[in-house]
Structures are given as C-alpha cells and as structure tokens.
Amino acid sequence: MTAATLGFVFVIIGLAGFIVLTAIKAWKYAHLPVHSRVELYPVPKEGDGRGKYGGSYFEEEDWWEKPRRLDPVYEVIDIMAEMLLISKLFKHQRSLWWASYAFHLGIYVMFGWSLLLLLTVFWNPEFLVVGTAVVGVVGFALSTAGAVLLLVRRVVDESLRKYTPPQEYFNILLILATLVTGIVAWTFFASPFDVARSVFSFDAAPLPGIVVAHLVLLGLMLLYIPLTKMSHYVGKFFAFHKVLWDNDPNVAGSKVAEETAREAARPAHVSWSAPHTRPSSSDTLEG
Numbered sequence: 001m002t003a004a005t006l007g008f009v010f011v012i013i014g015l016a017g018f019i020v021l022t023a024i025k026a027w028k029y030a031h032l033p034v035h036s037r038v039e040l041y042p043v044p045k046e047g048d049g050r051g052k053y054g055g056s057y058f059e060e061e062d063w064w065e066k067p068r069r070l071d072p073v074y075e076v077i078d079i080m081a082e083m084l085l086i087s088k089l090f091k092h093q094r095s096l097w098w099a100s101y102a103f104h105l106g107i108y109v110m111f112g113w114s115l116l117l118l119l120t121v122f123w124n125p126e127f128l129v130v131g132t133a134v135v136g137v138v139g140f141a142l143s144t145a146g147a148v149l150l151l152v153r154r155v156v157d158e159s160l161r162k163y164t165p166p167q168e169y170f171n172i173l174l175i176l177a178t179l180v181t182g183i184v185a186w187t188f189f190a191s192p193f194d195v196a197r198s199v200f201s202f203d204a205a206p207l208p209g210i211v212v213a214h215l216v217l218l219g220l221m222l223l224y225i226p227l228t229k230m231s232h233y234v235g236k237f238f239a240f241h242k243v244l245w246d247n248d249p250n251v252a253g254s255k256v257a258e259e260t261a262r263e264a265a266r267p268a269h270v271s272w273s274a275p276h277t278r279p280s281s282s283d284t285l286e287g
Contacts, residue, residue, distance in 0.1 A: 003207060004198070007212040014218060024226075025235075030242075032242075041056060045070045045074070045075040048069055051075070064251050068248075084108075086104060102142050102143075102145055103147050104146070113135045120193055121197050129193065132193075140182065147176050147179065174224065178217040181217055184210055189210050195207070
C-alpha cells in the first residue's frame with residue numbers, strides 16, 4: 001500500500017466512522033430513560049409570547065382543560081441562535097465566547113469548504129474554484145486562530161486550568177495538528193482540488209509526506225470526535241429538546257404519563273463505580 005493510498009483510506013474510514021458513531025450516539029440519547037422533568041424555563045416553544053419571558057401554560061386557569069398553544073417558529077430561532085452563534089456563552093461568559101465562536105465558526109466554514117471541494121470534482125468553473133479556495137482560507141484561519149486562543153486561555157487562566165483535564169489539551173492539540181498540517185500541505189505542497197479528484201478517481205498518485213500526514217490525522221480525528229465530549233453537537237439537540245424544553249404536561253392518559261409509567265416499571269440497571277457502592281460482607285448489618 002502506497003502512502004497516498006494509506007492517507008485516502010484513513011480519510012474514508014474516518015468519515016464513515018464519524019457518521020456511524022454519531023448515529024449510534026444519537027440513537028442512544030434518543031432511547032435514554034425519561035428525565036426528572038424539573039420544568040426548567042424559559043421554554044421557547046411556549047406560545048402566546050410566553051417563551052420570550054419564561055412563562056408557561058401554568059399561568060392559565062384550568063390549564064389542563066385547554067389545548068396547548070406552541071410557538072415552533074420561536075423555538076427554531078432560539079436553537080439556531082445557539083447552534084450558529086453560541087448565544088448562551090455570549091450572554092453568560094463573553095470573554096470566552098470570542099475564541100470559542102471563532103473556532104466553531106471556522107469548523108462550520110470548513111464543512112462548507114469540504115462540500116464545495118467535493119462539488120469541484122464534478123463541476124469546476126473558475127468562479128467556483130476561486131470561491132472554494134477563499135472559503136478554505138477563511139475556514140482554516142478562523143478555526144486555527146480559535147483553537148490557539150482556546151489553548152492559550154486554558155493555560156493562562158487559572159480558573160480554567162484547574163478544571164481542564166489532560167484530555168482537553170489533547171483534543172485541542174489534535175485539532176491543531178490536523179489544521180496546521182492542512183495549512184502547510186495545501187499552501188506549499190499540493191492542491192486540495194487535485195487530491196480530491198484523486199480520491200474519487202481512485203488514483204493513488206504519489207503525495208508529499210505532509211499531505212499524507214494531514215490525511216491520516218484528519219481520519220483519526222474524525223473517528224475520535226464522536227467518542228469524546230466533542231460530540232456535544234449530538235448531545236446539545238437532546239439536551240435542549242428532550243430535557244430543558246420538555247415541559248409537556250403529565251396528565252392522565254397523556255404520552256408523558258405512559259412513558260413515565262413504563263420507565264417506573266422497568267428494572268434499574270446501574271453499574272456504579274464508586275467504592276462505597278460495593279460494600280464488603282463485613283459492612284452488612286447484623287440483627
């Protein structure tokens with residue numbers, strides 16, 4: 001197997017693994033037991049403008065006898081603001097938002113660049129090639145700058161450093177290594193357009209070592225992300241829609257009541273790891 005083939009294989013396996021592992025994690029989240037339903041507000045889907053100020057259907061007299069009035073438009077606006085702008089971080093911890101947003105925006109732009117790069121394999125007018133190149137430069141610049149700033153913040157900020165485990169540093173360094181090798185590879189050693197065409201034409205032409213290193217790192221990173229806390233792109237959806245915003249009334253005959261009764265009847269399967277949950281025989285009480 002040539003080095004070029006190795007790089008292509010890593011990217012293909014990494015992409016396939018990313019999709020499969022993400023789907024598995026989403027399936028697991030979707031089938032978790034019913035949460036504790038602590039009625040956390042504001043809930044954007046509350047109708048009649050209540051979602052904007054944190055109100056709920058409990059404000060109405062005899063609410064259980066009235067149909068729910070929901071506002072799906074405001075719900076979509078709120079979740080899109082969080083996904084695209086990281087609005088809650090901006091509101092509650094703005095000093096960290098700048099680096100985080102640059103990084104995440106760069107990732108979004110890089111995703112768009114990858115799609116455009118794929119499109120140029122089959123259709124490559126000059127305006128599309130130039131536009132794709134510009135998008136790639138912006139994406140690499142934003143995501144790399146954001147990753148560097150996040151790393152520096154964790155190193156110099158004592159409050160963050162105390163709660164940053166080694167894995168957090170490894171995550172950022174892995175992403176930085178992938179980005180930096182990509183910048184060097186596509187700037188000085190090869191054209192991403194030519195490499196993309198080689199992948200889809202199964203042409204394992206020789207590639208510079210830095211390009212192979214970038215492709216291998218990219219494949220490993222794609223496989224690694226769904227296995228770590230960086231997979232919050234999946235968890236955030238369920239955290240909002242299935243926990244924070246799940247305030248459907250628990251009344252007799254409702255779907256919520258049926259799910260709650262079903263979960264209550266299901267035997268608990270918990271594997272605790274703390275030592276005090278595994279008492280020895282000498283710890284048992286004698287009558």
